Amino acid sequence: MTVELHHYLILSSILFVLGIIGIISRKNSIGILMGIELVMNACGINFVAFSKYIASDFSGQIFALFIFVIAAAEVVVALAIVLRIYQNKATIDIEEVKDLKC
Amino acid sequence: MTSYDSLFYVFAAVTIIPAIVTVFHPNILYAALSLFGSFFGVAGIYVLLGADFIAATQVLIYVGGILVLILFAVMLSKNIYGMTFQDEKKKKILPTLFGILLLGFLIKLITTVHWNTTLSEEGPLPTTAALGNLLLTEYLLPFELASVLLLAALIGAIILARSK
Amino acid sequence: MTSLPEFLKELFESWPLLGILPVWFYSIVAIFGLLFLFLFPFAGVAVYVERKIAGDIQARIGPNVVGPYGILQWIADALKLLLKEDIIPTNADKKLFILSPMLIFISGACAYAVIPFADNVILANLNIGIFYLLAITSMVTLGLILGGWASNNKWSLLGGLRAAAQVVSYEIPVALSILTVVLVTGTLDMAQIVKMQGPFYWNIFHNPFLFISACIYYIAALAEANRTPFDIPEADSELVSGYNTEYSGMRFAIFFLIEYAECFIICAVATTLFLGGWHLPFFDLSSLTLGLRIPLQIMVFMTKSILLLLTMMWIRWTLPRYRVDQLMKLCWEVFVPFSFACLIGTAFWMVLFKGKGIPELILGLFVS
Amino acid sequence: MTLPNIIMDHLLTGIVFLPVIGILIILLLPSNRPSLIRWTSAAFTFLPLCIAAELFLLFNRNEAGFQFVEKFSWIPTFNIHYYIGTDGLSITMLLLTALLSFLCVFASWGITQGVKGYFTMFLLLEAGMMGVFVALDFFLFYIFWELMLLPMYFLIGIWGGPKKEYAAIKFFLYTLFGSVLMLVVMLAFYFYSDPHTFDLVELARPGILKIKDLTIFGLPITIALFKKILFILLFIGFAIKVPIFPFHTWLPLAHVEAPTPISVILAGVLLKMGAYGLLRISFPILPQETYWFSYALAILGLINIVYGAFCAMAQITLPQEKGGNDWKKLIAYSSINHMGYVLLGMAAFTVEGINGAVFQMFNHGITTGMLFLLVGVIYDRVHHRRIDGFGGLRVKAPIYTSIVALAFFASLGLPGLSSFISEALVFLGSFKVYPSLTILATIGILINAAFFLWVLQKIFLGPLNTTYKDLSDINFRELVTLVPLAVLVIFLGVFPMPILDLMKITLDKLLTVIQSV
């Protein structure tokens, strides 16, 4: 069974679903963040795989690069927020942070 | 099963197994560490897909940057001198069920769709220069936007994280 | 342009028996050759040399008991470390405690894959060579944090975190100054970069910005490798010995080894990128025969690198240590803006002078 | 199209929008670096000055129509164009605006509160002024006209004197009232022109306004009456800006309360806009009505001359409690007097008169600019402007006194200085048509001389008031703002042709339009 496009796609969807599960199930906000990273990686795999198998050019790789950029930006800001929350509330439990709930 | 295929399965395993640990391990530090394996595996997948530059970037950014940051955050946001990184027990059954359901649909979708693949049988190309050209011509605007985004994130993070 | 295994295979093509061996065999040979013939002994010798230099600078003799002039001291040390009991603290996270030196060793050793010692003498001739090097060395950070944390010792953890912060920060000026070189050469391939420089046109003299870049690279890389005066993570007056406080025996030896290996990588990269690699000015080595050429090129390369390494040691024993905030300030307020300026300046230079460097321009005056 | 071509083809756009670019840059600058902001705005007022100089050199003196025209469709639904250009009438005003704006930046050096906001507003004001002078589309004209109002309001209301809020509100409401009238006329022009247009050049074409008899509130209005109503509405709109008696009372107040450079701009440029509007819009579009109204215009001019002069003199004779004794107010009233000459010259419809009027607009900008700058100089040092609170300052500040004397003599129309030429031209022109009014107007000259010399004596001559024995003379920065104007005053007094050359053909054409009625 040679490796084809759908192998990569399945791999990426597994990664994606794992990420989603992480996002939903983790109480720790950093854990949620890790889930998001997994989802992004899954996207990256998809893009590069499509780029190779369908588009036959480098556009997919470019998008993968942009995903890195976005991931980096996102993680930096998110972690800054997490640290801020931790400084203010001494916890990073996502369910403890509900000040804006009316 | 060619060596390419076997390498794929190796890297897939290297990707998926740490990812599972990441999601389900109660210790957040271990979860973060296993993310390392997952990222590395994805880098390997990229290499298999002929995207060497992307692979190196994956390692550089995810392993050298994001992962380190996450570790930092983990350590700074918990009592770092104790070994208590245990996450409180939480019901993970329902999310997992949902996830498996979703996965099932996805796999069904992937396998049923006929992918119009046109695989050029050339070896890995020198991608760097091509990517650079694309970034500065066709994707110039997104590229610039991305740099603005990064700058904004940088400043925002500094302002957020700076103690008053 | 071939890599060392392919080169070896080509070399032994016509030999009986050896000629039929596959490339991966030669790869393994090359890797192990590099590890055992170069890396391990080199660290030892470097330790000895450093101790000797320290002695000279501090007006004392240094190691002088084992062997003539204490020349065998490093072997004794190595043996001692290898034979010592391997202690893992009780409350340490054992898995991570073991994993950490491994990670560091892997990333340190992997970096050697793209060092061009001579024409064709390069383990893996990647076309993203220098980028790969950057990526792979960034993994060291992970090892440091893990080692620091896993020791379950506050000094170790602090050291690890400091190291990580420092390495992550200083990666930026390093990467930027490398980028200026890439801007000039137009390739990421290490061997290609060396080839481009030729006997005369060393990158460091290409334009004034590159000269500044070279200086920034060297200093920032010192900081990235946690060398004095930037050795905050292992500042013995504050943190005992930083992240490797709890390590002993073999694992400690690995930390030690990799530190010196990294130092050498920094110098080798500096040589490759800025100082013309294996090229000798006024003398084109590539015109020589193979047997003469390769050893000579390796010698030239090593001489340049080791001179830089000696400078490093000299710096280590003369300059005092920075404070943490000063260190960060230096990085973000001096090195990063300057390296950006150099990047932009070089870009303008490339446009204005059509990519020609100063030596080329001067030469162009005479040879029109 | 090469870069120089682009610049050369859009000189007027440049002169209008360079200050706007300056605003953007200033907004990006940190507000704790005032000198950086100041120099930036100096640069962005210097560039329009360069363009103005370029225009001055390139301007074709033998061409009556518009030059450097740029026309693009802007809001096609209503046939509105971005239509700008300059002719002999507006180029003089452009030169004046560019010069005064540049010099006023240096006069603004003393502003230390809210520097960033100040210069933002200042540059916006400059853009608005330039826009008014180049706009050839009524809609565009109106927009720039209103655009100018806003920064002025803030400049007076924030950086002004003790009664700044009152002054700013009054200025704003008063001029807004005028603008509303102008808006009505603009819409009337649009709807009664066929095809509907805001284009001032088109509107000036005879017969384009096809007005039918109509009824308003049940009253039948004939064409002629309607056009007269339009003219009067428009006239009031501009009269407020000039200002023409009895719409002038905002002026002394606003001038007195505004900070020095803003007074300069207000008197030097904004007052000209009313007269400019009359010449640009009322005269060519409604020539018959202009002619019908000309005698009233001349009488108003006479009133402005005499009344302004007397009110200015009252500043010396009236004590402070009764609203007198203010040097700056005196100059403000003298502005009313000087604008009276403009009106008188305009109303005469003779070559000398109209050329004199426009030249007087230019000269008044320069001399009044000087006067306000000079008041600012002394106000910065002693923080009051009471005329009887000085005395003998000539001893301590000889250079300052010389320049004040020059400005005063220029204002009272001493030959050899620029205002004389314009006033003489106005009188020569208007005497042909309104001899008696002109002779009455000469009272204004006398009173002018009387109060200027009186002030000069009260402030500078006589024994030194010992309160000011440590007074310092004018400094280099202030000299920089004044010397160019002083040189211009003398130069134009001796060689007026460089400016008159610019406008004579255009004004001649305008005259033929009105005289043909």
Add this chain to the structure above:
Amino acid sequence: MLDPFIVKLFPTLDPMLVIISAILFSPLVGFVIQFFMGEKLFRKGDWVSLGAIFISWVLTLFLFSDFVHSQNAHFKWVMSWPWIALPSFSLGMGILLDSTTILMLLVITTVSFLVHLYSTGYMQGDPRYSRFFAYLSFFSFSMIGLVLSDNLFALYVFWELVGLSSYLLIGFWFEKPSAANASKKAFIVTRVGDVGMFIGILIIFFQTNGLLKFEDIFSFLSKSSFNGEFLGLSLLTLAGLCIFMGAVGKSAQFPLHIWLPDAMEGPTPVSALIHAATMVAAGVYLVTRMFPFFTPEALTCIAYVGAFTAIFSATMALTHNDIKKVLAYSTVSQLGYMMMGLGVGATIAGFFHLVTHAAFKACLFLCSGSVIHALHTQDLREMGGLRKKMPITFVTMLIATLAISGVPLFSGFVSKDMILGGTLSFVSNHPNHFLIPIFGFSAAALTAFYMFRLIFMTFFGTARDSKKFEHAHESPFNMTLPLIILSLSSFAIVFTPLHFWIEQEEIPENIHHLATVLSLFVAGSGILLSYLMYMKKVLNPDTLAQRFKYIYNTLIHLYWIDELYEWAILNNVVRLNNLLAHFDNRVIDQVMVDGWAPVTIQTSRGSGNFDNRVIDELLVDGTGQMVGASGKQTVKIQTGKVQQYILVGLGSVCVLLILLTLIL
């Protein structure tokens, strides 16, 4: 004489033009240099101004000698350039050089040069020494320009510039409030005349359709005339009177004479140059220049004004004790003479009197300056017996006094005689104007009287203030030299080269003789009277003053003219402008403009209440409250837990997918 030399220097230019420009512009250059860098130059730069005026003077002398050699009284040289050129309108700037101009130039440059020279001594040590010379140069420039102008407009320009320099020089010691006041007064009063002149120019411009050149105006008049009438006067007469008004202002004729005595607040050299010799004579020059323009009515009016001024100010000079003021009134009186001469048609006589008067009056002023310099007082009552102490000053002043009094052999005699002869011949034609010669002769008598009163009180008798007398000394050479030169030129013999020019004036022989005899008689009686009163003390002036107390008071108060003006004009103007200012503040601003504010406020209050109560609270807020109430109920499903939201979202996606698969 100079022409060949100048042709060599400037081959392309008209040599005359070069000379005239040099005459005109060298003082201007001197002014500019002095003004901007005078303080820094050697000797504060007085040599710059002196040199500049010296150049003008020398060149003028060359012109003059050419003129004398030519023996052509109708010499004329013209040149003009366009200045302001508009479509169908143009103004020119030009030069007109004829005998009048040359004589004026000679007077101006000579006196100016001598005054410059004198000032180097007189103004020594003044803090604004260089500025003084700058102003002097500027004055010389504008005065030269005035006489060179070939049209009315240019003349007006320089006319005003002359006024400016007069203003600056009168107020030179501006620290004294009286000087500051005087300068302002001078400027404004002359400006009243100037405005009249400007109106005259306007009338001429309008009537001739834009002709302002003297020649053009005259040739226009020879062909046609002005049409129009105003208050019973023909427009031409009116225009002439308007132009004459300028002369009245500048030459301090009644009723605008009040500024000249006050102008004595300026430094004495200034009084000599501007307020005796040159600027005040500009009015006379103007009338001379425009002479053909004046209608007989206008000329008669001029004659009356001149005659009245002559006698009027001569009476004022009788009682005054300020040496300079006496001279000032004498100047006004003499200017009246000239006007009178011009008015009766004796143009050459009037103008010739200008020339001679310039010399001796300048000399008198400079002498008085020398006395003031020595005594530091201007009061005649503090002087006396200076004859021995200041011999040169005494002799020169005596010569000048003899000249002004009309003693034979001196220049004043000749010119005055001609004027008086002119008046007599005028009366012989128009007997009803008999008042003119009567005024003339009595003024001559009074002149002789008060001038000798001055001499006697200053130089004879005993010192009244011994302390000041002790200090007195003769002035230095650079001050006495001009005195000597000017006194020499007070001799009639100096003017013999001008014989050919003077002889244009034709006065019938018999009338001339009558005039000579009469004038000798009145001059002699005046001198005698003053000798009796102030030398021999036969008649005591104090008792006379006591007896004619009202007349004396009137004279001392100068006929209360200043007070009259202040009461009638100044106060009313002040009252008027205060009234207008009140009107402006109260009526226009507060009522008409600000009055709208209460109206607007009330309206807005009403509409605001409606807005608040009905529209805002009821309609708008009511809607808001409704929405808020419903929102309170719906908000409960928002738990604030992000993951719950995602879970719900994911769940619904799954449900959706299930449904999809079931359907498809």
